[in-house]
Amino acid sequence: MPCSQRNSTGVDIDELKGRREDSCHRHATPFTRRYGMKTIGIIGLGNMGRGMALSLQRGGYEVVGTDAASAVRAQLAADGIRVVDSIGEVVAAAEMVVLSLPTAAIVSEVVAGAGGIIDHAKPGLIVVDTSTSHPDTTRDLAARLQAAGMRIIDAPVSGGPRGAINATMTMVIGASDEDFAQAQPVLQAMSAKRVHVGPVGAGHVAKIANNLLAAAHLLVAGEVTRLAAAAGVPVEQVLQGVNAGSGRSFVTEHNFPTWVMNGKFDSGFTMQLMRKDVRLAQELTAGVGLDLPLTRRVAELWAQSADSIGDAEDFNRIVELGTRNALAAA
Numbered sequence: 001m002p003c004s005q006r007n008s009t010g011v012d013i014d015e016l017k018g019r020r021e022d023s024c025h026r027h028a029t030p031f032t033r034r035y036g037m038k039t040i041g042i043i044g045l046g047n048m049g050r051g052m053a054l055s056l057q058r059g060g061y062e063v064v065g066t067d068a069a070s071a072v073r074a075q076l077a078a079d080g081i082r083v084v085d086s087i088g089e090v091v092a093a094a095e096m097v098v099l100s101l102p103t104a105a106i107v108s109e110v111v112a113g114a115g116g117i118i119d120h121a122k123p124g125l126i127v128v129d130t131s132t133s134h135p136d137t138t139r140d141l142a143a144r145l146q147a148a149g150m151r152i153i154d155a156p157v158s159g160g161p162r163g164a165i166n167a168t169m170t171m172v173i174g175a176s177d178e179d180f181a182q183a184q185p186v187l188q189a190m191s192a193k194r195v196h197v198g199p200v201g202a203g204h205v206a207k208i209a210n211n212l213l214a215a216a217h218l219l220v221a222g223e224v225t226r227l228a229a230a231a232g233v234p235v236e237q238v239l240q241g242v243n244a245g246s247g248r249s250f251v252t253e254h255n256f257p258t259w260v261m262n263g264k265f266d267s268g269f270t271m272q273l274m275r276k277d278v279r280l281a282q283e284l285t286a287g288v289g290l291d292l293p294l295t296r297r298v299a300e301l302w303a304q305s306a307d308s309i310g311d312a313e314d315f316n317r318i319v320e321l322g323t324r325n326a327l328a329a330a
Contacts, residue, residue, distance in 0.1 A: 038062055040186055041094030043087060043110055045076045047268055048130070048157065049100030051164025052190050053081050056098075059167070059189030064093045088120040096126045096186055103276060104133040111141050111152075123149030126183055130171070132156045132211065132277050135201035136287065138174065142200045151179050154200060155187060156207035161268040168192045172210070174203035208284055211277040215318075216298045217251040222319030225256075236261065255316055265314035272311035274318070278302045 042053045042065035049065065053076060057063045064082045066089065067073050077083040084090060087110060090097060097117065101107050107129055111117045117127060127145060129138060129152060138154045145152050159169035170193040173180060180196050187194050197206045228238035239261075243253050259267050282299045285292050301321065308324040309317050 037095035039094045041090035041097040044100035045072050047161040048164045055167040055190050091120040099129045101131045104137040118148050121148040125150045127152040129154050130157045132207050135204040139201045154203035172203045172206035174200045208281050212281040215278050217249045218318045221251050259316045269315045271313050271315050274315040275302050
């Protein structure tokens with residue numbers, strides 16, 4: 001057996017365990033002393049939830065988690081995380097529950113559905129939703145949780161699986177000042193940057209805005225690189241020029257060198273998830289009564305991309321829109 005093991009994101013698990021021992025005192029002691037919270041629950045142990053669980057454990061917290069998939073639960077148990085079979089068991093054990101789930105509908109089911117968090121109400125519990133969801137869903141759940149003596153914070157994340165497992169994510173947060181202050185040490189153990197945008201729901205508005213911009217930037221950057229190639233100028237040099245000027249973006253500075261130009265396309269974020277986020281932007285736009293032509297066109301292009309770029313492919317593949325053949329019919 002090798003002396004260390006790397007997980008599916010390429011991160012050395014033994015190294016992370018060593019960091020956990022070094023950081024226990026820094027993260028856990030102030031939180032435990034001030035709020036008495038020692039155990040954090042996580043519902044949803046996929047790529048992001050798994051990384052957050054390991055970061056919290058490394059930060060000195062006891063972690064208990066569950067996932068709908070038994071194989072995912074087994075993987076986390078092998079990583080040393082306490083895994084249980086039900087939402088009720090997570091709620092019973094934890095003072096705070098973190099959700100890492102793919103859609104607003106699933107968040108609603110986990111919180112308010114049969115056998116969900118509200119069915120196992122625990123007064124004083126704080127629910128932290130790190131999913132990218134609809135702000136109206138979050139506000140509705142906030143009211144229902146409050147009636148049961150609980151609260152919710154929306155804290156959607158950026159940074160991908162590596163950011164989750166290395167605690168380098170960015171969070172945009174919707175919460176009351178009091179709830180934000182209470183949750184801050186736990187959020188700090190999972191992330192490098194935290195921006196408190198406003199009350200409940202505001203974090204999801206900010207995240208939808210962020211992902212809409214990223215979706216648009218990828219489309220335009222893909223066209224710019226094809227334009228450069230067709231004009232006979234090396235794409236790498238054009239990107240260097242763009243990144244030295246006012247047209248630069250995170251997409252041109254980070255996505256292209258990290259995942260596009262080298263052909264890796266392994267960010268850990270799928271086309272399916274970004275299409276969902278762009279649809280959320282459409283829904284939010286319609287909900288507030290705005291007509292935003294560019295947003296509408298971005299949404300149309302991302303929807304059309306399903307004809308040639310599969311759901312499971314990396315979201316950066318959108319730069320190839322218009323250059324690939326249609327997918328074979330299922």
